Amino acid sequence: MQVSQKKVGVLLSYLAQIIHILSGILYTPIMLRLLGQSEYGLYQLVASVVSYLNVLSLGFGSSYMRFYSQIKKQGDEDKVAEFNGMYLTIFLIIAVICLLCGGVLIGNIELVFGGGLTAQEYPKARILLALMVFNLALTFPGGAIDSFITAHEQFIFQRTLKILQNLFNPFLTLPLLLMGYGSIAMVLVTTVLTVSKIASSIWFCRKKLKIRLCFHGFKLSLLKEMWIFTFFICINMVADQINWNVDKVLLGRFSGTIAVAIYGIGSQLNTMYMQMSTIISNVFIPQVNRIVADSNDNRLLTELLTKVGRVQFLVLTLISCGFVFLGREFIYLWAGDAYEQSYAITLLLIFPATIPLAQNVVLEIMRAKNMHKVRSVMYFAMAIANVIISIPLIQLWGGEGAALGTAIVLILGDCVFMNIYYHKRVGLNMIYYWEQILRFIPAFLVIIICEIIVTHGLRMDSVILFLVHGIIYMLVFGIAMWFLGLNQTEKELIRGPLRKIGHILKITRKIT
Numbered sequence: 001m002q003v004s005q006k007k008v009g010v011l012l013s014y015l016a017q018i019i020h021i022l023s024g025i026l027y028t029p030i031m032l033r034l035l036g037q038s039e040y041g042l043y044q045l046v047a048s049v050v051s052y053l054n055v056l057s058l059g060f061g062s063s064y065m066r067f068y069s070q071i072k073k074q075g076d077e078d079k080v081a082e083f084n085g086m087y088l089t090i091f092l093i094i095a096v097i098c099l100l101c102g103g104v105l106i107g108n109i110e111l112v113f114g115g116g117l118t119a120q121e122y123p124k125a126r127i128l129l130a131l132m133v134f135n136l137a138l139t140f141p142g143g144a145i146d147s148f149i150t151a152h153e154q155f156i157f158q159r160t161l162k163i164l165q166n167l168f169n170p171f172l173t174l175p176l177l178l179m180g181y182g183s184i185a186m187v188l189v190t191t192v193l194t195v196s197k198i199a200s201s202i203w204f205c206r207k208k209l210k211i212r213l214c215f216h217g218f219k220l221s222l223l224k225e226m227w228i229f230t231f232f233i234c235i236n237m238v239a240d241q242i243n244w245n246v247d248k249v250l251l252g253r254f255s256g257t258i259a260v261a262i263y264g265i266g267s268q269l270n271t272m273y274m275q276m277s278t279i280i281s282n283v284f285i286p287q288v289n290r291i292v293a294d295s296n297d298n299r300l301l302t303e304l305l306t307k308v309g310r311v312q313f314l315v316l317t318l319i320s321c322g323f324v325f326l327g328r329e330f331i332y333l334w335a336g337d338a339y340e341q342s343y344a345i346t347l348l349l350i351f352p353a354t355i356p357l358a359q360n361v362v363l364e365i366m367r368a369k370n371m372h373k374v375r376s377v378m379y380f381a382m383a384i385a386n387v388i389i390s391i392p393l394i395q396l397w398g399g400e401g402a403a404l405g406t407a408i409v410l411i412l413g414d415c416v417f418m419n420i421y422y423h424k425r426v427g428l429n430m431i432y433y434w435e436q437i438l439r440f441i442p443a444f445l446v447i448i449i450c451e452i453i454v455t456h457g458l459r460m461d462s463v464i465l466f467l468v469h470g471i472i473y474m475l476v477f478g479i480a481m482w483f484l485g486l487n488q489t490e491k492e493l494i495r496g497p498l499r500k501i502g503h504i505l506k507i508t509r510k511i512t
Contacts, residue, residue: 102133
């Protein structure tokens with residue numbers, strides 16, 4: 001059952017992400033034209049400011065699986081119920097604090113945005129800020145409920161909700177945009193869907209999983225232990241928020257909302273890219289915690305990292321390499337020539353991020369081992385360096401300079417330093433990991449050579465030719481990887497579903 005939940009959960013996660021990407025591809029161009037560059041930039045800028053309130057969770061969201069696994073192993077269901085109640089209470093308190101902080105931001109909005117906004121933009125910014133803060137406050141207890149479902153490995157239900165959310169968002173938002181309600185309608189729809197998702201999750205926890213919550217008998221010693229564990233995760237979260245949102249805030253102050261809009265397209269594509277990497281690793285969080293709790297076997301953890309990392313690397317490079325050869329035309333056809341700079345911005349964001357994104361499982365391993373402190377401190381140092389580097393680069397090259405600053409700190413910190421730390425301190429065999437990753441090189445050489453030939457021979461000045469090039473790229477990538485990149489285990493992961501599809505088709509033919 002658990003294996004089935006994992007496999008189907010991964011497939012549904014990819015389906016949800018594909019729907020999210022496709023809806024974004026179809027919906028975003030219409031949204032950009034209906035909003036205009038200035039209002040879209042305003043929406044992105046306000047969203048970046050509100051995202052900093054995510055740090056109020058103090059990293060507690062990442063602690064649940066570790067402590068749940070330890071308490072569950074004791075076999076005392078009363079203790080599990082007490083832990084669940086305490087965990088939800090923490091996030092309800094955080095939600096209230098979020099609303100209070102939002103009120104402070106709204107009251108000091110001119111100070112927050114400086115001279116980056118016009119007098120006409122401030123009233124709408126206030127409304128957007130209020131709605132986004134309310135929506136974020138809801139996600140704190142909602143995230144706690146999601147943790148309960150994840151602990152029971154009920155991935156199918158979670159991913160199905162995500163699919164429905166991705167489907168309904170553009171279909172509900174677009175009519176409101178056409179009626180002239182603008183960016184405010186976008187946030188209202190998101191809030192309604194958030195409430196619906198939380199209500200569905202509560203019903204599932206109560207009726208299907210029979211999860212018990214006990215709101216008394218909280219142990220301060222456990223809360224203290226959780227805080228010690230999550231303190232460095234909190235530092236990591238602050239660093240992440242700075243690294244991925246400071247560029248838009250700085251651009252808003254130094255360059256205005258149009259520069260934020262151009263950067264926002266690259267940032268949106270980078271966010272989709274990052275989400276693709278977490279789909280597989282998220283379903284292995286319970287397994288990582290079990291291995292660490294039972295044996296703490298570094299050999300098993302290295303094998304799991306390598307197995308998952310190769311698949312993640314394959315998916316990420318399929319996207320990133322494709323963007324190198326098709327990205328410029330994609331942005332032109334999708335967003336318009338006003339967003340031409342978004343191509344370079346996207347490349348500067350996604351390529352340095354590929355290595356750490358393929359290693360997402362390591363983060364869960366370090367948290368399970370309670371060895372995430374150094375990573376958190378390093379990320380905080382990277383965030384400070386990003387701000388220092390990005391300010392002069394923004395003044396020189398605008399959005400591209402902002403992305404370059406982020407790229408530099410990611411390469412030095414996440415790609416170089418952290419891989420050395422994983423090998424030397426965490427105990428993972430990163431030499432073995434990289435030996436397995438580098439086996440993809442022959443396939444990549446074939447892909448690059450073929451794509452250079454195709455790019456020079458095919459002018460992509462229409463949607464049809466762009467799609468033809470995309471199909472050619474997918475075929476070249478698939479064939480090269482099958483014969484030169486994939487190992488037998490990975491090939492079997494593909495053969496298995498294909499056999500089932502073939503079997504279903506045979507049965508269908510017999511029936512008809």
